[in-house]
Amino acid sequence: MRRWTPALLLLALLACDKPPEDGFQGYAEGEYLRIAAPEAGWVQEIAVAKGQRVEAGVPLFTLDATRERAAAAEARAALAQAEGQYADLLTGLRPDEIASIEAQLSEAEANLRLSQLTLERQEELVRTRVAAQAQLDQARAAAQQAEARRDRIRADLAVARLPARRERIAAAEANVEAARANLDQAQWRLSQRAIASPAAGVVDDVVRRAGEWVPASGTVVSLLPDGATKVIFFVPEARRAALHPGDRVAVSCTGCPPNLSARISRIATDAEYTPPVIYSRETRAKLVWRMEASVERIPGAPTPGQPVTVRIP
Structure with a gap:
């Protein structure tokens, strides 16, 4: 008996390393999306209900956007003002303003002609020794002053018909771009008050209700996307080396369709004792490796929390 005892112990250990005939026991687990509020605010409307199926892009909830709408309107007005100033610099003065300068020029030319005639008369009077x-x-100075005024108004008219200097135009253009960027930012912040579903799936839970205050990054809706269910099962050391990420395993559960399969997505690097909560009939003291497998997206696939049996081909 002493000779056979080590051999019997070895056979017993090998028997423990063999997988059970009905496969490895495990459970389904979901990888949920916690849809949160990007900024704090009052929940204005919840557009979905728990258990409802939604498609990508469907509205989930909205937050009060009074402040964001006002900011967008202010940014829109600032952009219109900046664009108006930029266009004004490109076109120069208005036609009415140019007409006013042209009238001033005509008046200055008339005054210049009158001053020249007065100067000619005074020169004649001085030659005949009638005037001092x-x-x-005095007449000569008045004529020169009238000519200078005529030249100044003529230059003002030429400038009025030209656009502004390039430096001023560049500054006005930069103001337009800054105002447009502020408007884009205000509109983006306004759009963040209405949250849509990022993927198709089922609403797992609705955490907030309309009228509640939600802090920034506070979860409002929990969503289980399609294809986000995985199978968790534990494999003993003897079978671990034969499995690799990407291998397919057969999955069965109550009410699941036949020939359901999953693909191993992750194998734990460290061993652990069989968890106390696991659907297994094997000894609790046995070391196992946790494995995760992505379940195929077909109707009737296991739901999170449902026990499953995994068989390895």
Whole structure:
């Protein structure tokens, strides 16, 4: 008996390493999306209910957007003002303003002609010694002043017909771009007050209700996307080395369709004792490796929390 005892113990250990005939026991687990509020605010409307199926892009909930709408309107008005200033610099003065300068120029030319005639008369009077030299000097100064005023108004009219300097135009253009960026940011923040589903799936839970205050990053809706269910099962050391990520395993459960399969997505790097909560008939002291497998997206696939049996081909 002493000779056969080590051999019997070895056979017993090997028997423990063999998988059970009905496969490895495990359970389904979901990888949920916690749809949260990007910023704090009052929940205005919840558009879905628990257990409802939604498609990608379907509205889930909205937050109060009074402040964001006002900010978008203010940014829109600022952009319109900046665009108006930019267009004004490109076109120069308005036609009415140019007409006013042209009238001033006509008046200045008339005054210049009158001053020149007065100067000619004073020169004739000085030659005939009828008028004094002082009157001639005064007439000559008046004529020069009228000519200078005519030239200044003529230059003002030429400038009025030109657009603004390139530096001012560049600054106005930069103001337009800044105002447009502010409007884009305000509209984006407004769009963040209405949250849509990022993927197709089933609403697992609705955490908030309309009228509640939700903090920033606070979960409002929990969503289980299609194809986000995986199978968790535990494999003993003897079978671990034969399995690799990407291998297919057969999955069966109550009410599940036949020939249901899953693909191994992750194998734990460290061994662990069989968890106390697991649907297994094997000894609790046995070391196992946790494995995860993605379940095929077909009707009737196991739901999170449902016990399953995994068989390895």
